[in-house]
Amino acid sequence: MKMKINDIAPDFEAATTQGPICFHEWLGNSWGVLFSHPKDFTPVCTTELGYLAGLQPEFEKRNCKIIGLSVDPVANHGKWAEDIEKSQGHAVNYPMIGDSDLNVAKLYNMLPAEAGDTCAGRTAANNATVRTVFVIGPDKKIKLMLSYPMTTGRNFDEVLRVLDSMQLTATHQVATPVNWKQGEDVIIVPAVSDEDARQKYPNGWTTVLPYLRVVAQPC
Template sequence: MSLRINQLAPDFTAETTHGQKNFYDFIGDGWAVLFSHPKNFTPVCTTELGAMAGLEGEFDKRNVKIIGISVDAVEDHHRWKADIEKATGHKVDYPLIADNDLAVAKLYDMLPEDAGDSAAGRTPADNATVRSVYVIGPDKKIKLILTYPMTTGRNFNEILRAIDSIQLTAKHQVATPANWQQGEDVIITAAVSNEDAITRFGAFETILPYLRKTKQPAN
């Protein structure tokens, strides 16, 4: 199954470092970030899991829960967590899904159906495509998908920036321009007339007939 933005995120139940979790129950009425890893005890992923742990408070502020997934067993996850804390100084308190049967990786279209049903004997290169980030909203729909190569560490500050945009634009009829940061001007969508824009946002700047900017609305 090929996943796209605005599709329902596939639900699943899996073993994690916090016990058995149902994904939809875990999300509840908030937001979630699911981010995947091809193998435990790999260098780039070790730095990523630690970086995410260091930013957990920022995700909490946005009502976003974090859950990781790696193609290995729970016992390996617990051992890996000690390495992550040693390497990065951050303790991983969010749950890590054990996907040693590859079920979730295949459910999320990160591995083909013929990949088998066991992580045993598989190398990180075999699982190279299990390097995705999914942002999922309270409606359980996928809002963002990012996939990275194994040699490129993910920028989780960018994911926070994207979440700020997604949450803002879900509430107001605006979009955010390239390189937008929290508090900067936003774009008024085409669905809003000039008259309605004045009512909604007050003053705005017309740069092109189809490009109008205004101050960021208050959340």
């Protein structure tokens, strides 16, 4: 069954570069970014893992864990990590899941059930659909899914921006407008009446349209 936003992220047990995990237990009360790769030692993915390694402290400030997945054994991941640090300048300090049996890729609907049960003999082209970013909340629900083609590197600054928006809107009755960044004005959601908004925002707001009310980002 195809997964949707707000579905529970499938739980699984797997070997990683930092030892075996049970995914939900590993996530705990944190947010999480699970991002997948079709194969180790691929050029675009090498740049992605390195960039995200450099950005990891920003995710940690937001109580968000990072975990990668590649359709290869864990032993290969360790060798790939050396290349990543050497070429990208950042050590990969987050765990990488070994998915040599394709279990997680199929569980998350990135490969079909008939893909088999081994990565042996498979190429990056065979696994081209294993190029998704999942953001998962502390409630273990999927909050975001982004799928990319093999030739296009992912924008992890955008993932961080969306995480800021989701964490803000999870605690305040607001939404964020197009291209919003941390600290910019937000939108009061229609479910909040003007009367309630006056209590929440005594300094007022700007009414652009009856259903579009803009206010300073709440703290």
